[in-house]
Amino acid sequence: MEKNDIFIVIPAYNEEKMIKNTIRGLKKKGYNNIIVVDDGSQDKTYEKAKEEDVIVCRHIINRGLGGALGTGIKCSLLYKPKVIVTFDADGQHSPDDVEKVVKPISEGYDFVVGSRLMDKNELKNMPLVKRIGNFGLNLITFLLGGYLISDSQSGLRAFSYEAAKKIVEELKSDRYEVSSEFLIIAKRNKFKVKEVPIKTIYTEYSMSRGTNVITGIKIFLKLLLQKLF
Incomplete structure (x- = not known):
């Protein structure tokens, strides 16, 4: 698959420290179709992303990870790419792994998740x-109707064009529960799903981002409410 057929969505909230490096790392590997969604940042994320000659969507207020991914995927669909990839802004993903999540889409899969837990060496890290x-x-994702996979919360994923269209039609989540909801929507629509092992770059900065115990409880409660109502 040609790299011009791939659009990469980067949700970003107060990522002025890393956004330039993240974009440049992807461009160095030949990925030029990049959409950054500035999710109501209070720093210079928007300005720094604009300097890198990428598409930048901007939320006036912070809507959360789900809101940012929804906006980025909808924007990508306008260009009719073959594959849409989501990629974290904080530097934890390797640009080399984009190819790993994209390849199964060309083989007929609808949705691919990059797992940080499939490789024993990565698991140790x-x-x-x-x-x-x-x-x-x-486990919560599975019990509430999603696929049971090793790393439901991974931020590196790939969707086929048709799968991405279905995802945004049904997506309800605005915040971190979006990662689980992707898998619930996938199961409901009988998407062909695959996991592939990826590398994770742990730094003090990337470790300070993402989910924690409190966030996990909120994810569970929001997914439960979606299931009930």
Whole structure:
């Protein structure tokens, strides 16, 4: 698959420290179709992203990860790419792994998740508290109607064009529960789903971002409410 057929969506909230490096890392690997969604940042995320000659969508207020991903995927669909990839802004993903999540789409899969837990060496690198939290959210995702996979909360994913269209039609989540909801929508629509192992770059900065125990509880409650209503 040509890299011009791929659009990469980067949700970003107060990421002025890393956004330029993240964009440049992707461009260095030949990925030029990049959409940054500035989710109501209070720093210079928007300005720094604009300097990198990418598409930048801007939320006036912070809507959350789900809101940012929804906006980015909808924007990508306007260009009719073959594949849409989501990629975290904080530097934890390797641009080399984009190819890993894209390849199965060309083989007929609808939705691919990059797992930080499939490779034993990578698993050792993940802090214990995150491993436990991920296991809990994997189980919750499954019990509430999603696919059971090893890393439901991974931010590196790929969707086919048709799968992405279906996702945004049904997506309700605005915040971190979006990662689980993607898998619930996928199961409901019988998407062909695959996991592939990816590398994770843990730094003090990336470790300070993302989910924690409180966030995990909120994810569970919001998913439960979606299930009930």
